[in-house]
Amino acid sequence: QVRLQESGPGLMKPSETLSLTCTVSGASISSYYWSWFRQPPGKGLEWIGYVHYSGSTNYNPSLNSRVTISIDMSKSQFSLKLSSVTAADTAVYYCGRRRDFFDYWGQGNLVTVSS
Amino acid sequence: EIVLTQSPGTLSLSPGEGATLSCRASQSVSSSLLAWYQQKSGQAPRLLIYGASSRAAGIPDRFSGSGSGTDFTLTISRLEPEDFAVYYCQQYGSSPRTFGGGTKVEIK
Numbered sequence: 325q326v327r328l329q330e331s332g333p334g335l336m337k338p339s340e341t342l343s344l345t346c347t348v349s350g351a352s353i354s355s356y357y358w359s360w361f362r363q364p365p366g367k368g369l370e371w372i373g374y375v376h377y378s379g380s381t382n383y384n385p386s387l388n389s390r391v392t393i394s395i396d397m398s399k400s401q402f403s404l405k406l407s408s409v410t411a412a413d414t415a416v417y418y419c420g421r422r423r424d425f426f427d428y429w430g431q432g433n434l435v436t437v438s439s
Numbered sequence: 440e441i442v443l444t445q446s447p448g449t450l451s452l453s454p455g456e457g458a459t460l461s462c463r464a465s466q467s468v469s470s471s472l473l474a475w476y477q478q479k480s481g482q483a484p485r486l487l488i489y490g491a492s493s494r495a496a497g498i499p500d501r502f503s504g505s506g507s508g509t510d511f512t513l514t515i516s517r518l519e520p521e522d523f524a525v526y527y528c529q530q531y532g533s534s535p536r537t538f539g540g541g542t543k544v545e546i547k
Binding site for chain 2: 359368369370371382384385386418423424425426427429430431432
């Protein structure tokens with residue numbers, strides 16, 4: 325059974341760097357691409373980017389300059405870093421499997437940016 | 440970037456009725472690389488359809504997808520109580536991956 329679990333802070337201050345980790349179980353992290361998404365409260369979904377075990381990445385141009393996604397095969401984890409956050413980055417952040425359509429999702433991690 | 444526009448914004452229906460949800464793309468989605476998701480309040484999205492018309496594992500056959508080019512449809516043949524939710528389309532024919540704004544199917 326494939327499971328993804330996000331972990332990270334729930335509250336941040338403006339200008340800080342958001343760091344989230346997704347732990348994968350039930351699937352080999354080297355066999356797929358892995359993605360991050362976000363959903364502001366009451367709004368729609370936004371794809372942030374994906375990573376492959378080879379290290380290749382692809383990011384949404386709307387966030388490209390602030391985003392880094394990395395992978396740690398030894399821990400079966402992949403991570404998201406988003407720099408210089410503002411209130412507009414307040415959202416539920418999800419991790420997911422694949423880079424085309426997304427067949428497994430984590431339960432989500434609400435991140436609130438507030439001074 | 441491909442913009443996906445979903446309509447209607449809200450669909451008010453009764454259990455047992457059929458539902459037709461539309462997703463229109465700002466440019467052609469190559470090879471019908473379009474997916475549909477269901478999201479219930481407080482939960483992660485759930486993949487329903489990929490490749491415009493292929494049901495994901497475990498999805499009941501009352502859900503079906505169709506379309507090509509710029510116009511796609513998700514049909515729910517007979518609404519069950521658990522089908523009332525928000526539905527999103529998503530294209531993966533080009534980068535960045537983009538989602539539609541969603542259609543809420545609510546109980547009338």
